[in-house]
Amino acid sequence: LETPLIAPSVLSADFSRMAEEVAAVERAGADWLHLDVMDGHFVPNLSMGPQLIKALRPKSKLPFDVHLMIAPVDPYIEAFAKAGADHIHLHVEAGPHTHRSLQHVRDHGVKPGVAICPATPPEAVGEVLDLVDMILVMTVNPGFGGQKFLTSQLRKIETLRRMADATGRDIRIGVDGGINPQTAPLAVAAGADMLVAGTAVYGQDDYAAAIRNLRTGTHN
Ligand code: DX5
Numbered sequence: 001l002e003t004p005l006i007a008p009s010v011l012s013a014d015f016s017r018m019a020e021e022v023a024a025v026e027r028a029g030a031d032w033l034h035l036d037v038m039d040g041h042f043v044p045n046l047s048m049g050p051q052l053i054k055a056l057r058p059k060s061k062l063p064f065d066v067h068l069m070i071a072p073v074d075p076y077i078e079a080f081a082k083a084g085a086d087h088i089h090l091h092v093e094a095g096p097h098t099h100r101s102l103q104h105v106r107d108h109g110v111k112p113g114v115a116i117c118p119a120t121p122p123e124a125v126g127e128v129l130d131l132v133d134m135i136l137v138m139t140v141n142p143g144f145g146g147q148k149f150l151t152s153q154l155r156k157i158e159t160l161r162r163m164a165d166a167t168g169r170d171i172r173i174g175v176d177g178g179i180n181p182q183t184a185p186l187a188v189a190a191g192a193d194m195l196v197a198g199t200a201v202y203g204q205d206d207y208a209a210a211i212r213n214l215r216t217g218t219h220n
């Protein structure tokens with residue numbers, strides 16, 4: 001797969017036509033499908049649960065990249081694994097036992113990722129890097145699509161890239177929030193190899209062109 005990988009977030013899709021919206025980004029060249037799960041507690045919004053993910057699973061061949069913005073997370077890991085998640089990102093801020101939660105994800109045969117909010121320093125994930133396949137760097141405060149990219153997070157992406165490389169393991173760095181053709185090249189230059197995009201894909205008329213523009217970026 002050609003990097004950066006592009007993972008459209010269905011949070012910005014038309015929920016009344018979800019299966020078609022998922023098929024449309026697959027045809028348009030998406031690499032992964034990003035599914036945002038919100039609990040109205042860890043983040044101030046509600047979105048979807050395992051039932052919708054399970055219903056979409058047979059409709060798509062794309063890897064399902066599930067972003068859990070929920071606390072506690074442990075009681076729900078099995079449900080998302082059974083629903084067909086290929087990757088599960090959980091937040092380092094979601095509780096004191098991120099280490100155990102990431103092991104649970106791995107035990108269920110799902111690739112673990114650790115997500116990190118804008119206010120959290122990169123060192124917060126240092127002790128769990130040996131357990132993860134991915135780091136998901138939030139470049140907005142999680143909870144809503146369509147927010148502005150926080151350029152203050154670029155330095156953190158660079159630091160996490162160095163920390164990830166120092167492990168000697170292949171750890172992907174995803175960036176989530178405010179990605180568009182202007183911000184995508186900044187995230188990639190800082191070390192990202194996966195980009196989540198909600199409004200920059202589903203808010204556009206031509207999904208294929210939108211995905212292409214994220215891969216190449218608009219340099220200005
Ligand atoms: C925010 C979610 C994002 C969101 C991104 O809490 O984690 O995945 O869908 O939306 P955009 O790309 O519009 O910022």
Ligand code: ZN
Nearest residue numbers: 036067176196
């Ligand atoms: Zn997300």
